[in-house]
Amino acid sequence: ILGGYEAKPHLKPYMASLQLDGQHICGGFLIAKQWVLSAAHCTEETDGKMFQVLLGAHSLTEPEPHKRLYRVRAQIPHPGSNIHNNKDDLLLLQLEEEAELNAHVQVLPVQREDRDVAPDTVCEVAGWGTINHSGRRPDKLYQLERPVLSRDVCNHRTRHDHTITEKMMCTDSRRKDTCKGDSGGPLVCNGVAEGVVTAGSRVCGNYKKPAIYTRIAPYAAWIDGVIAAGDG
Numbered sequence: 001i002l003g004g005y006e007a008k009p010h011l012k013p014y015m016a017s018l019q020l021d022g023q024h025i026c027g028g029f030l031i032a033k034q035w036v037l038s039a040a041h042c043t044e045e046t047d048g049k050m051f052q053v054l055l056g057a058h059s060l061t062e063p064e065p066h067k068r069l070y071r072v073r074a075q076i077p078h079p080g081s082n083i084h085n086n087k088d089d090l091l092l093l094q095l096e097e098e099a100e101l102n103a104h105v106q107v108l109p110v111q112r113e114d115r116d117v118a119p120d121t122v123c124e125v126a127g128w129g130t131i132n133h134s135g136r137r138p139d140k141l142y143q144l145e146r147p148v149l150s151r152d153v154c155n156h157r158t159r160h161d162h163t164i165t166e167k168m169m170c171t172d173s174r175r176k177d178t179c180k181g182d183s184g185g186p187l188v189c190n191g192v193a194e195g196v197v198t199a200g201s202r203v204c205g206n207y208k209k210p211a212i213y214t215r216i217a218p219y220a221a222w223i224d225g226v227i228a229a230g231d232g
C-alpha cells in the first residue's frame, strides 16, 4: 500500500496473509468459515507449493491473541485465469479446517448484486504489500481510502486502453495505490467486498495506471458452486 497508513489493529478481521515458508506473498480475505478469496496470479511464482493462510493478524511477526496460521486443503484458481492477462484473476483457498471465528477473525460479506459501484464512491483497501517505491515491506497491516474511477476513464487510451472489462473496476492511483504484495486483498465499499486487488500492469502509484480489481458480483455463482462442492 503506497501513500496509506497503518490500520487500526484487528479492525479488518477478515484480512488474510497468504504465506510461503513464513513469508507474506499476497493478501486474501475470509468469505466463509473454511474459505479465503484471493487472486489467481498469486500462485504464479509458487511452483506448485501450497500457501499457508495467516488469520487474526495485525503484525506479521509479533505474537498476537487469536493470530493463527492455517494449512490449505485446496487451492482453486478460476478456470478462466491465465498468466497473459488479468481476466478471471480469482483464487479460492479451502482451509484444512474451519477458521475459529472471534473478535480478530471474521467473515467479510461479498457483493452479489451485479451492478457497478458508482464512480467517486470512496472505498478502502488494505494489505501488507510494499509501502514505498524502494519496495519496503511492512510488518503491520496498512490501509488506504480510494475513490472508484469510472470504467470509461480507466479504459482511456492513455490509461488501461480498453482492457478493463465489465468484470473489473478501478480506483484512482495518483500517489496513493496498491502495490506488490497487496494482490488478493479486498476492495471494501460500505462494508461489503466489491473487488479483489489484481496486479494488472504491476505499476504502483502512477495516475496513468489506475489500480484494477476483479469485481466479485459477476463470480458469485462460481464461488457458491466451488464452496458447495468443496463442503461436500
Ligand SMILES: NCc1cccc(NC(=O)c2cccc3[nH]c(C(N)=O)cc23)c1
Residues within 6 Å of the ligand: 045, 173, 177, 178, 179, 180, 181, 182, 183, 197, 198, 199, 200, 201, 202, 203, 204, 205, 210, 211, 212
Ligand atoms: N497498483 C496496482 C498493483 C496492485 C498489486 C500489485 C502491483 N504490483 C506488483 O505486484 C509488482 C510491482 C512491481 C514488481 C513486481 N514484480 C512482481 C512479480 N510477481 O514478480 C509483481 C510486481 C500493482
